Amino acid sequence: MAVKEEQQFKELMAKGTSLGQVDEDIMRQNIRTQDLWVNMGPQHPSTHGVLRLILALQGERIVDTEIVIGYLHRGTEKLAEARTYHQIIPLTDRLDYLASPAMNFGYVLAVEKLAGIEVPERAEYIRVLMAELARISSHLLWLATHALDIGAMTVFLYCFREREMVLDLFEMATGGRLTTSYYRIGGVAHDLPEGFLDKVKEFCEIFPKRVQDYDDLLYSNRIWLSRTVNVAKISAEKGLALGLSGPSIRGSGVNWDLRRANPYSVYDKLDFEVAVFDGCDVYARYLVRRKEMLESCKIVKQCVEYLEKTEGPVMAKVPKVFKPPAGEVYFATEAPKGELGYYIVSDGSNKPYRLKIRTPSFANLIALPEMVKGQMVADVIAAIGSIDVVLGEVDR
Amino acid sequence: MVGPLLKGLKITFSHLFKPAFTVKYPYEKIEVAPRWRGKHVLRVDEEGREKCCYCGLCEAVCPANAIRIYGEEAPLEKSDVGKIAVIYEIDYRRCIFCGYCEEACPRGAIELTTFYELAEPEREKLLQTKETLLEKR
Numbered sequence: 001m002a003v004k005e006e007q008q009f010k011e012l013m014a015k016g017t018s019l020g021q022v023d024e025d026i027m028r029q030n031i032r033t034q035d036l037w038v039n040m041g042p043q044h045p046s047t048h049g050v051l052r053l054i055l056a057l058q059g060e061r062i063v064d065t066e067i068v069i070g071y072l073h074r075g076t077e078k079l080a081e082a083r084t085y086h087q088i089i090p091l092t093d094r095l096d097y098l099a100s101p102a103m104n105f106g107y108v109l110a111v112e113k114l115a116g117i118e119v120p121e122r123a124e125y126i127r128v129l130m131a132e133l134a135r136i137s138s139h140l141l142w143l144a145t146h147a148l149d150i151g152a153m154t155v156f157l158y159c160f161r162e163r164e165m166v167l168d169l170f171e172m173a174t175g176g177r178l179t180t181s182y183y184r185i186g187g188v189a190h191d192l193p194e195g196f197l198d199k200v201k202e203f204c205e206i207f208p209k210r211v212q213d214y215d216d217l218l219y220s221n222r223i224w225l226s227r228t229v230n231v232a233k234i235s236a237e238k239g240l241a242l243g244l245s246g247p248s249i250r251g252s253g254v255n256w257d258l259r260r261a262n263p264y265s266v267y268d269k270l271d272f273e274v275a276v277f278d279g280c281d282v283y284a285r286y287l288v289r290r291k292e293m294l295e296s297c298k299i300v301k302q303c304v305e306y307l308e309k310t311e312g313p314v315m316a317k318v319p320k321v322f323k324p325p326a327g328e329v330y331f332a333t334e335a336p337k338g339e340l341g342y343y344i345v346s347d348g349s350n351k352p353y354r355l356k357i358r359t360p361s362f363a364n365l366i367a368l369p370e371m372v373k374g375q376m377v378a379d380v381i382a383a384i385g386s387i388d389v390v391l392g393e394v395d396r
Numbered sequence: 397m398v399g400p401l402l403k404g405l406k407i408t409f410s411h412l413f414k415p416a417f418t419v420k421y422p423y424e425k426i427e428v429a430p431r432w433r434g435k436h437v438l439r440v441d442e443e444g445r446e447k448c449c450y451c452g453l454c455e456a457v458c459p460a461n462a463i464r465i466y467g468e469e470a471p472l473e474k475s476d477v478g479k480i481a482v483i484y485e486i487d488y489r490r491c492i493f494c495g496y497c498e499e500a501c502p503r504g505a506i507e508l509t510t511f512y513e514l515a516e517p518e519r520e521k522l523l524q525t526k527e528t529l530l531e532k533r
């Protein structure tokens with residue numbers, strides 16, 4: 001027995017405590033706790049790719065989180081400097097590979113702004129149609145994996161079934177399922193194939209019913225609620241300060257959607273509601289995305305209506321050797337995960353001097369440590385799911 | 397509390413009696429759309445001459461630098477413009493199936509087909525040469 005403990009023993013005995021009690025008290029006074037550092041990822045299935053988190057734990061509670069990224073770094077921005085403006089489009093597909101049309105969209109809009117190209121209206125509607133289908137497919141995959149992480153296996157299977165329908169639509173129109181490379185500077189690669197719009201209409205009919213199915217499984221499910229309500233909260237001020245965007249910030253009650261706040265393409269002619277919920281927690285972010293899927297479905301319907309009535313070119317006149325004027329441009333669009341911005345510096349040649357991509361997942365990920373501080377380990381998984389990261393765009 | 401759970405169970409149970417959505421893949425083939433971007437093919441014209449005239453546009457446009465071509469003068473029975481690609485290689489270890497080569501080709505000589513089973517046991521076999529790419533007539 002160390003000297004200190006011996007002294008404590010004597011003191012306690014003098015107070016008349018029983019021997020068993022004395023032992024226990026001494027033990028209690030001398031136990032020291034320390035943080036446990038745990039690695040989560042990069043191969044953890046619920047980190048949605050190759051995200052690595054280092055968690056400092058006090059028991060089951062998280063005191064600190066460190067994010068380690070870079071496992072999927074492909075140097076997209078550097079590669080872009082050695083590619084012509086057209087050749088960069090397939091590179092953007094591979095940022096957020098779950099919603100590649102939306103990634104193409106932001107890029108071509110930025111280049112068109114730089115070069116001052118007018119895009120035919122039909123092409124704009126086709127682009128919006130594709131981008132909204134991409135939003136649906138991205139949110140479906142998000143709901144599937146998020147639910148699977150939390151333990152709802154069934155939803156996963158059903159969501160993938162519907163996502164397959166969207167991917168089939170992509171395949172029909174573009175020839176690719178994930179990496180569509182469909183958008184071109186000045187329009188889209190080809191007009192829509194015959195029968196495509198009917199298939200889209202069919203999908204729009206079925207889809208809200210399927211969302212009802214997911215609702216029946218999750219919306220008021222006791223287990224789902226207890227895993228998501230009041231979990232990983234983040235206030236609007238904190239979220240804004242950290243640069244959260246997209247559904248993640250709209251779940252904290254901030255009405256900020258670039259399709260409304262800064263309408264690009266033909267969004268100002270379309271009628272849709274911005275989904276905003278103010279629960280600040282995982283459940284609110286679930287509600288936002290759930291509603292966004294339905295709103296996107298509405299937008300798709302309006303696009304189909306327009307496209308059925310009109311005919312016309314889908315490509316503006318863009319010279320084969322495309323050289324935008326020297327200058328710089330920043331253009332931000334609302335991608336499924338948040339604000340996607342392209343910053344292009346042009347020196348007047350056929351390749352960009354610099355291309356900087358502001359990807360939503362990268363910025364959103366910074367908020368993760370703030371969300372999970374003081375939460376249980378199991379809630380980290382719910383939190384990662386709720387900000388919907390895709391490592392392809394985090395690492396670029 | 398039990399209500400929502402029962403509602404969920406009802407849905408899963410009802411799916412037991414619906415037809416399966418999955419495809420037994422290697423036994424059942426999946427039909428792909430005509431625009432599918434799969435294996436390349438080098439087209440030949442009605443007289444069996446290669447359409448490719450070694451203009452080099454596909455090589456220039458490829459974002460992945462997957463194409464390597466080398467051409468030579470050729471007699472008229474082999475090519476209607478007097479030039480053919482002697483070497484035409486597409487490296488499937490690099491190709492990203494973007495379809496830009498097909499879009500760039502002025503003569504419709506290179507096209508992407510709906511063939512999608514491209515896995516090979518050895519990396520070397522992924523180098524497509526003129527023998528494997530040329531359309532068989």
Ligand code: SF4
Pocket residue numbers: 457458459460461462463486490491492493494495496497498
């Ligand atoms: S499909 Fe794209 S990557 Fe493949 S060879 Fe053609 S241009 Fe190159």
Ligand code: SF4
Pocket residue numbers: 447448449450451452453454455465481500501502503504505506
């Ligand atoms: S395949 Fe077409 S683009 Fe390529 S070299 Fe031949 S003719 Fe030119």
